Amino acid sequence: LKLQSALYGALEENALYLMYQPKLDLVTRKTLGVEALLRWNDPILGQISPGVFIPVAEKIGLIYDIGLWVLETACLQGMRWLAEGKPFGRIAVNVAGQQLQRSSFVEDVKRILAQTGLPATCLELEVTESVMMHNPDVAIRDLKLLGDLGIELSVDDFGTGYSSLNYLKKLPIHKLKIDQSFVRDIPFDTNNTAIAKAVIALGHALKLEIVAEGVETQAQAEFLTQNLCDQAQGYLFSRPLLPVDVEAFLAKA
Ligand code: G
Ligand code: G
Numbered sequence: 001l002k003l004q005s006a007l008y009g010a011l012e013e014n015a016l017y018l019m020y021q022p023k024l025d026l027v028t029r030k031t032l033g034v035e036a037l038l039r040w041n042d043p044i045l046g047q048i049s050p051g052v053f054i055p056v057a058e059k060i061g062l063i064y065d066i067g068l069w070v071l072e073t074a075c076l077q078g079m080r081w082l083a084e085g086k087p088f089g090r091i092a093v094n095v096a097g098q099q100l101q102r103s104s105f106v107e108d109v110k111r112i113l114a115q116t117g118l119p120a121t122c123l124e125l126e127v128t129e130s131v132m133m134h135n136p137d138v139a140i141r142d143l144k145l146l147g148d149l150g151i152e153l154s155v156d157d158f159g160t161g162y163s164s165l166n167y168l169k170k171l172p173i174h175k176l177k178i179d180q181s182f183v184r185d186i187p188f189d190t191n192n193t194a195i196a197k198a199v200i201a202l203g204h205a206l207k208l209e210i211v212a213e214g215v216e217t218q219a220q221a222e223f224l225t226q227n228l229c230d231q232a233q234g235y236l237f238s239r240p241l242l243p244v245d246v247e248a249f250l251a252k253a
């Protein structure tokens with residue numbers, strides 16, 4: 001309850017901020033983009049993890065407004081980097097299922113792109129399989145509209161949700177992100193090794209790019225590269241960074 005009331009204040013009081021984690025091409029090791037990750041530093045409660053407060057924001061119906069703030073802040077940051085001649089590839093923003101269910105979402109994305117000036121081709125949206133749980137036809141239609149603008153679309157945490165392959169083949173998406181729970185202990189965990197290979201094969205068969213999340217070791221990166229995974233993200237390459245540190249990372253990459 002304390003968390004709920006503090007969260008209402010967080011949006012107004014500048015207690016939310018974004019960190020950005022690079023995503024790299026596994027072969028060239030070039031940075032292809034950065035994922036915006038929401039952080040909350042409450043003056044009284046301290047640092048609260050999004051794994052804790054995002055479910056609360058969903059429960060109290062605040063996720064839509066928080067999501068718009070995240071999108072606008074990320075687009076403004078992207079524009080700043082473009083203006084400063086610091087090419088970052090695409091900026092990826094996480095979208096909660098409840099955001100996509102709102103009928104105004106596509107218009108809100110268009111408006112924020114227009115207001116900030118960020119080209120749609122510099123934006124990526126990460127959705128989870130849960131977008132298909134309610135009204136899949138609407139989700140498919142809206143994702144198609146967003147994709148037609150030039151936005152890249154990824155399925156986040158792939159393999160942890162409930163979506164059937166029947167839905168997956170209908171989703172107008174470009175990328176699958178293998179959830180970090182399946183990347184853990186590769187190449188030693190034989191189940192995860194098999195799952196990672198299978199997801200890469202499935203994704204490629206559907207003409208999707210594959211991104212591995214939570215890559216922490218060289219052995220994981222080597223295994224994923226050998227098995228033709230396209231991109232990776234994780235502490236091996238970089239932790240989530242403040243904008244100034246992203247600039248340093250891009251400069252030395
Ligand atoms: O950054 P971290 O690993 O602590 O994130 C924990 C969870 O919070 C992840 O599932 C991540 O996708 C989610 N998350 C982080 N930032 C955002 C955001 O801006 N919007 C939404 N909906 N989820 C986010
Ligand atoms: O659900 P989503 O994939 O958006 O969540 C990303 C979360 O994973 C972020 O909270 C980020 O801090 C975390 N993360 C990113 N890289 C790694 C990593 O290499 N190891 C672990 N354990 N967590 C990571």
Ligand code: MN
Pocket residue numbers: 035094126156
């Ligand atoms: Mn994500």
Ligand code: NA
Pocket residue numbers: 156157158177179180213
């Ligand atoms: Na994920």
